[in-house]
Amino acid sequence: MKWLRYWSLFLVYFFTVQHLVGQVKLLTLENTLDIVRVHHPIAKQATLRVDASQAFLLSSRGNFDPSYYLRNDRKTFDGKNYFNNTISEIKIPTWYGIDLSAGIENNQGVRPDPTLTVGRSTYVGVSIPVLRGLLMDRRRAAVMQSKKMVSLSIQEKWMMLNDLLYQSATAYWSWVAAHQTRKVFQQAVAVAERRFQFVKLSYLSGDRAAIDTTEALSQLQSMQTMESQAWLVLQEKRLELSNYMWNDNGQPYELPEEIEPDSTWNTVAIPNYPIPNLNESILKAETEHPKLIAFDFRREVLQIEKRLNVQELLPSLNLRYNFLRQDFGLNKLLVAPLFENNYKFGIQFGVPLFQREARGNLRSTNIKLNEVDLSLQQTRLEILNKVRASFSEVNAYQTQVTIFQSNTENQRLLLKAEESRFSVGESSMFLVNARENNLIAANQKLIDLKAKFFKSIIGVQWAMGQLR
Numbered sequence: 452m453k454w455l456r457y458w459s460l461f462l463v464y465f466f467t468v469q470h471l472v473g474q475v476k477l478l479t480l481e482n483t484l485d486i487v488r489v490h491h492p493i494a495k496q497a498t499l500r501v502d503a504s505q506a507f508l509l510s511s512r513g514n515f516d517p518s519y520y521l522r523n524d525r526k527t528f529d530g531k532n533y534f535n536n537t538i539s540e541i542k543i544p545t546w547y548g549i550d551l552s553a554g555i556e557n558n559q560g561v562r563p564d565p566t567l568t569v570g571r572s573t574y575v576g577v578s579i580p581v582l583r584g585l586l587m588d589r590r591r592a593a594v595m596q597s598k599k600m601v602s603l604s605i606q607e608k609w610m611m612l613n614d615l616l617y618q619s620a621t622a623y624w625s626w627v628a629a630h631q632t633r634k635v636f637q638q639a640v641a642v643a644e645r646r647f648q649f650v651k652l653s654y655l656s657g658d659r660a661a662i663d664t665t666e667a668l669s670q671l672q673s674m675q676t677m678e679s680q681a682w683l684v685l686q687e688k689r690l691e692l693s694n695y696m697w698n699d700n701g702q703p704y705e706l707p708e709e710i711e712p713d714s715t716w717n718t719v720a721i722p723n724y725p726i727p728n729l730n731e732s733i734l735k736a737e738t739e740h741p742k743l744i745a746f747d748f749r750r751e752v753l754q755i756e757k758r759l760n761v762q763e764l765l766p767s768l769n770l771r772y773n774f775l776r777q778d779f780g781l782n783k784l785l786v787a788p789l790f791e792n793n794y795k796f797g798i799q800f801g802v803p804l805f806q807r808e809a810r811g812n813l814r815s816t817n818i819k820l821n822e823v824d825l826s827l828q829q830t831r832l833e834i835l836n837k838v839r840a841s842f843s844e845v846n847a848y849q850t851q852v853t854i855f856q857s858n859t860e861n862q863r864l865l866l867k868a869e870e871s872r873f874s875v876g877e878s879s880m881f882l883v884n885a886r887e888n889n890l891i892a893a894n895q896k897l898i899d900l901k902a903k904f905f906k907s908i909i910g911v912q913w914a915m916g917q918l919r
Contacts (some may be wrong), residue, residue, distance in 0.1 A: 455586060460661040460739075475751065478706075479713040480623055485693070487619045490697035494615060497608035504604035507595035514590040517543045534560030536567065548588050549579040552743070574795070576773035584767040592759045596752050603862070604749040609741035609919055617913035619695040621906055627712040628902035629681070633679075635894045636678035639887070643671040658876075666880035670887070679893075721852040721904055729842050732915055736838050737831065740916035746827040753820050760813040766802035771795075837914040848904035855897045862890040 488494055520540045526533040540554030553575045558567045580588070653659035679802040689706050696704040737743065773795040803809070866886040872878035912918050 459856045476710045478710050483623050497611040501604045503599045511593040511597040515544045532560050533562045543904045548580045552576040574773045574779045576777050579770045581768040583767045585764045587758045592670040592755050595755045597750050599752045606741040606745040613916050613918045620909045622692045624902045624906045628687040628693045628898050629685040631898045633681040633685045636681045640675045640678050642675045663880040670884045691709050734916040750823050757816045760816050763809040769799045771797040820909050841911040841914040845906040848907050854902045859893040859897050862893045866890050
């Protein structure tokens with residue numbers, strides 16, 4: 452009857468556990484990273500930086516928008532219409548620094564400006580920078596630099612995401628390790644509880660000494676204390692991971708206690724886990740790391756600025772020409788000599804005598820280029836060494852996990868043998884507890900090493916700048 456009762460309790464316990472397991476909500480690493488990518492404020496901020504740079508590019512392109520002007524000047528005095536001048540004009544800037552214009556003038560009055568044509572006339576004009584501004588000007592430089600800044604902001608976005616995803620993955624694996632460690636102590640408490648009851652019954656039946664019950668109770672209390680500490684660590688790691696949890700409404704989301712990490716990682720054969728090739732990873736980091744690519748775009752921005760500074764060393768020589776008519780036809784414009792009749796022509800020449808501003812700007816840009824080159828060399832070295840260090844961690848943790856898996860199994864065998872000796876009276880409760888403590892410590896260490904191994908795998912991707 453006693454065995455029947457124990458079997459009935461076991462069945463009730465088994466189906467209860469199965470029901471609870473079916474209701475457990477699991478959180479995988481990929482789920483975590485997806486939440487961070489979509490909802491975390493820093494991820495959104497990274498996207499906003501790209502949007503801001505695109506807005507600035509749109510603004511810089513506005514320098515090439517056609518513009519329309521309407522000007523009117525009139526004067527009346529003592530009943531006389533001195534003049535009434537109206538100019539309607541459209542200007543079209545072009546990419547190559549040449550500005551086109553066309554307009555209508557209507558000049559009326561009894562005392563007009565003698566330089567103006569009385570009545571209505573039309574004109575088509577062009578303004579050409581012959582020296583400074585012909586190959587590069589501030590309008591073109593602004594657009595070209597804005598395009599590079601858009602590309603730079605995209606690389607900065609990848610840098611921010613790379614760091615953010617690595618931090619969230621690190622928090623996830625710390626939570627996983629804390630969760631698994633607490634499970635170890637929960638199992639240890641259950642084992643210690645059963646052992647205490649067994650020793651207590653043995654003492655009552657006269658098979659064990661009273662000191663054994665004290666030893667078993669001490670072990671139970673020790674395991675309960677450690678389980679409580681493991682629960683506290685788990686809460687800390689759960690809240691640390693919650694720092695990266697945000698919902699669809701942009702509100703922080705605290706990870707519920709009933710959510711558990713995916714446990715499939717615990718079945719991975721880490722000694723045989725495929726490791727990426729070091730040389731290929733170094734080459735990929737050197738060519739695709741967003742921080743290094745960002746340096747290239749910064750250098751290109753400065754190169755555009757340098758071209759502009761070189762242009763500003765030249766004298767300014769601007770030519771302006773307007774073809775004039777009193778109607779809207781273009782047939783005579785196409786056949787008439789440009790400087791024979793009906794035209795307005797101007798020339799403007801200027802040069803600073805010392806060119807100190809232009810020379811100073813060019814020197815400053817060259818210094819910035821040198822700074823970028825030096826920073827690029829140092830950053831490339833740091834990134835490549837970081838990749839090498841990450842691979843060293845992976846290899847070291849893979850070796851340590853292999854060793855400790857064997858060590859843990861040995862500790863389990865030793866505990867089992869000690870329990871067998873204890874059951875026949877050839878050992879003591881003290882030795883059993885010592886073996887169990889060694890096994891628990893080995894399990895803790897193995898969990899910690901496994902978590903560090905998977906962190907180091909993520910660390911390789913982070914060092915390469917490939918977490919996106």
